[in-house]
Amino acid sequence: MKRCQTKTQLDVLLADARKQGLRIGFVPTMGALHSGHASLIVRAKQACDFVVLSIFVNPTQFNNSSDFETYPSTIEHDMHVASQAGADLVFTPEVDELYEGNLAVEPVDYGRLTASYEGQMRKGHFDGVVAVVRKLFNAVNADEAFFGEKDLQQLAVIRRLAKDEFPSLKVVGCPLIREEDGLAMSSRNVRLVGDSRRQALALNGWLGRLKEEVVGQHREVEAVLGAIEREAGTLETVELEYVDVVDGQTFEPMRSGLDQGHSFAVIAAQVGGVRLIDNCCLSCS
């Protein structure tokens, strides 16, 4: 496995892979790799011959500067995880290599997809995500790109970006990987200290409750959402940002036909000051 830090080095290494006729898979990340990231690399390696992993903590997608400043960085561990999972090349650019001194990003308007939920709670977040993914897609020029369903709304935004601007790129969504106790794996989980780690399980618990009561027992979505919101209000360390049932492609709220289509329960909360998101497919068996 090789590592490079500049687009020029990346071009040289990728030209070589292309000359050999290799199919190129791309997995963008912000590092502090865990098994969720590794699953994307494994999936990419199954579908493609040559897998590029990028590690870049993108400053323009953080709406909270302390979240950016304290974002975990574990490059030696990351190189080990990447190599074990089968990556061929790790691209670790500096901020200037991608942004060339200009951190101003264009606003992105994909309607509800960029304005609701994550887009509403984290103003400008998707502007930064689209800006960096566009730069990375241009730099790598892969055949397929792999994203986790953990960031379900981001996946829908990236699918739209690819449809509009990278029509020959195949975007592949990969399953959300959880800890044994059900907590969605996230690089931010290391910040869950003391009782917060246990309290964080409430998110997955509420998603399970939505699935059981709405799909299994045919209860009204609004009634179950209301009960969850009330319960969250009683927990001191949990600050619920949103919980809803949506179409996972459009992020329009869904209230019926939930056992078909792409219905997902989505949730975001601050737990002990750590922002967590999670989701659960309601239409999947």
Ligand code: AMP
């Ligand atoms: P991040 O480093 O958090 O920006 O994530 C990089 C990629 O890994 C994104 O496509 C995420 O959706 C994906 N990812 C992060 N956590 C998980 C997880 N628990 N399961 C599956 N994919 C994940």
